[in-house]
Amino acid sequence: MTARLSAHHPPAHHLDDALLFDYATGALGEALALVVASHVALCEICRGTVAAAEAAGGALLAEIAPAVLAPDALERTLARLDAEEAAASPPPPGAAAEWRLPGPLVAYLGEDPAALDWQPLAAGVDAAALHPLAAPAWPMRTQVLLVRLAPGAMAPRHTHEGIEATVILQGGFADQFGQYERGDAWIVDASVTHAPVALPDETCLCLAYYDAPMKAVPLTPIVSSI
Amino acid sequence: MAALQRQAASPPDPARLAELIVAVGARRDRAAFAELFAYFAPRIKAYLIKRGTAPGEAEELAQEAMIMVWRRAATYAPAKAGASTWIFTIARNKRIDALRRERHPEYDPQDPAVAAALEPAAPEAADRAAVAAQQAERLSQAIAALPAEQAELVRMAYFEDKAHGRIAEETALPLGTVKSRLRLALGRLRKAVGEDAL
Numbered sequence: 001m002t003a004r005l006s007a008h009h010p011p012a013h014h015l016d017d018a019l020l021f022d023y024a025t026g027a028l029g030e031a032l033a034l035v036v037a038s039h040v041a042l043c044e045i046c047r048g049t050v051a052a053a054e055a056a057g058g059a060l061l062a063e064i065a066p067a068v069l070a071p072d073a074l075e076r077t078l079a080r081l082d083a084e085e086a087a088a089s090p091p092p093p094g095a096a097a098e099w100r101l102p103g104p105l106v107a108y109l110g111e112d113p114a115a116l117d118w119q120p121l122a123a124g125v126d127a128a129a130l131h132p133l134a135a136p137a138w139p140m141r142t143q144v145l146l147v148r149l150a151p152g153a154m155a156p157r158h159t160h161e162g163i164e165a166t167v168i169l170q171g172g173f174a175d176q177f178g179q180y181e182r183g184d185a186w187i188v189d190a191s192v193t194h195a196p197v198a199l200p201d202e203t204c205l206c207l208a209y210y211d212a213p214m215k216a217v218p219l220t221p222i223v224s225s226i
Numbered sequence: 227m228a229a230l231q232r233q234a235a236s237p238p239d240p241a242r243l244a245e246l247i248v249a250v251g252a253r254r255d256r257a258a259f260a261e262l263f264a265y266f267a268p269r270i271k272a273y274l275i276k277r278g279t280a281p282g283e284a285e286e287l288a289q290e291a292m293i294m295v296w297r298r299a300a301t302y303a304p305a306k307a308g309a310s311t312w313i314f315t316i317a318r319n320k321r322i323d324a325l326r327r328e329r330h331p332e333y334d335p336q337d338p339a340v341a342a343a344l345e346p347a348a349p350e351a352a353d354r355a356a357v358a359a360q361q362a363e364r365l366s367q368a369i370a371a372l373p374a375e376q377a378e379l380v381r382m383a384y385f386e387d388k389a390h391g392r393i394a395e396e397t398a399l400p401l402g403t404v405k406s407r408l409r410l411a412l413g414r415l416r417k418a419v420g421e422d423a424l
Contacts, residue, residue, distance in 0.1 A: 018390045018405045021412055026318040027389035030328040037331035047333065051307065052416035057318065058311030059365040060384050062240075066268030067275055070285055074263050077289045078256065081296055104331040136327045 011043045011183030015165075019187070020046055024053030031131065031138045032165060034104060035185070035209045039167040041102035042183035101169060105207065108133060109146075116146065124153030124198075143210040149173060149198035157195035162212035164188050171204035173197055193217050238265060240362040243309035244302075251299030259296060267292050270317045276385040277321060291320040306335040308362045361418075368418035376411040379404060 015036060022028045023036040040046050070076075099113055108130055109116065116128035130144040131137075138144075141162075146169075149155060155173075165187045172181035173196040180186070181199075188194070198204040243265065249258035267288045274284035294316050302312055319330040372380065382393050390408065394401040 017409050017412060021383065021408055022389045025383045026322050026330060027383070030322075030326075030331065034331040037333045041333040047335065049412065049416065050333075051311075051335075053412060054315055055308060055311045055361065055365055056369065056380065056412075056415045057314040057384050058308055059362065059369050060381070061266075061269050061273055061314045061317065062310040062362070063366065063369070064269050064272045064276070067271040067281070067284070067288075069268050069271060069288070073267060073285065073289060074260060077263060077267075077292055078260070080289070080293055081256075081259075103334045107329075107331070 009181070010045070011039070011181075011185065013178075013180055013184035013186045014043060014046050015039055015185050016187065017049060020049045021053050024050050024057065029139065029142070030134070031142045031144050032209055032211075034108065034130075034144065035165045035167055035207055037104035038102045038169070038207055039183065039185035041104055042167070042169075043185070046185075099170065099205070105169070113146065118148070121147070122154065122156045124150035125155050139211075141210075141212045143213060145208045145210075147206050147208055149196075149204040149206075151198055151202055151204075152200045153204075154195055154197045157193065157217050158214045159193040159217050160188070160190050160210055160212060160214050162190065162210065164192075164214065165209040167207050169205045169207055171202040172199040173204050173206070174199065240308050240310065244304040247295070247299050247302045247309055247312065248304060250296060251302055259292075262295065263292050266295070266313050270313070270320075273314075273317055273385070274321055278386075279321070279325070283324075287320055287324055288317075290324075291317050294320060303335065310362060364418040365415060368415050372411055372414060376407050376414075379407050380411050383408065 019028070019032075019036060020040070023033055023040070028036065040050050101109065101113070113128070118126045118128045120126045125147065127145045127147045130146060131142055134144075147155065149171075151171075165185070166180075167185040168180050168182050170182055172179060172184075174180070175194040175196040177194070179199070180196075238261075243262065246255075246258040246262045249255040250262065270291050271281075271284045271288040274287055275281055279287065291313075295313060298316065307315075315332075319332070322328055322330045369377070369380070379393060379397070382388050382396075383390075388396070390404050391401060393399075394404045397404070399407075
């Protein structure tokens with residue numbers, strides 16, 4: 001693992017500006033925003049785009065005509081501060097830090113990602129669903145999975161009814177469109193069927209969002225039974 | 227109260243606002259908090275009302291957002307974001323939390339999981355406030371200078387809770403047109419903020 005880390009390069013596959021903009025304005029649902037935030041945490045370029053969009057929000061907030069507050073608004077707020085404890089400290093880095101997961105994700109996984117409910121998907125491939133952990137629940141058909149592929153393992157060939165948004169958290173994989181490594185993110189729609197294969201020398205961990213369940217697409221047998 | 231109102235009438239400069247947040251974070255400075263409150267709370271309330279929150283609830287949420295400012299002030303990094311930008315993200319998240327009962331997953335510009343080699347060298351602390359102030363000024367000018375067709379879509383996106391798809395439906399513009407106009411606007415704003423600072 002360390003050998004690859006030293007060779008790490010900035011992400012080469014980025015999310016669409018429109019999606020980053022919707023993240024910054026607050027228009028995205030939580031599940032997709034989680035994937036966007038995980039990519040943004042690992043990608044300096046997209047962090048710049050989001051920072052610019054958030055700065056635009058800041059400039060618009062500064063320009064807005066102020067509303068009139070209740071006369072006792074400040075007093076009431078100060079009184080509530082009296083009841084405040086000292087600022088909550090960030091969660092201590094536990095096992096999650098060893099996975100080098102981006103911060104936005106750590107909040108959902110708790111201390112130890114290995115303790116999640118990992119279910120086998122195929123040989124060398126397993127997945128842990130995050131959507132059942134969401135409170136309050138995400139929209140019905142939304143799925144968010146952490147998917148783990150052993151070095152060289154192939155994910156089940158699949159397509160989707162809706163979109164799939166993925167960000168690589170560790171290692172990498174390749175499909176017919178190219179090679180993806182830590183920080184890379186992309187979105188595919190229902191027109192795409194793929195069976196990603198993990199790169200040979202490291203476990204691949206990725207976060208995948210589906211707005212509708214994925215569908216397995218078995219390969220047509222090469223030797224047909226004619 | 228009169229003093230506070232005068233202050234709100236002539237906007238404090240962005241570097242001053244950043245210093246106030248730092249003072250709240252470092253020293254739990256209530257006078258600094260009161261000054262921040264006078265400037266931002268009425269704007270947060272206005273932002274929430276523009277986005278469809280009833281005035282009574284907007285009042286409550288604006289106060290809660292300012293309490294978040296108090297709690298989070300120690301995490302504010304003036305080199306990473308201007309005061310208005312940072313408070314915009316708090317107001318945005320408070321609104322999502324209250325109205326959709328959802329969290330807004332946040333990235334941390336200093337995420338320890340991110341390789342340090344990818345971080346640009348931070349400018350000297352003394353320069354940061356000045357840089358942030360200049361950026362805020364340039365950004366305001368850039369927003370004012372946006373072509374009307376882009377400015378309208380930008381305001382819809384920030385103040386009317388509309389993703390690209392819904393803006394396209396309501397304006398009867400093709401989605402591609404909405405995307406390209408917002409992309410152009412974002413490009414201009416990004417240039418105004420300055421690539422070097424990002």
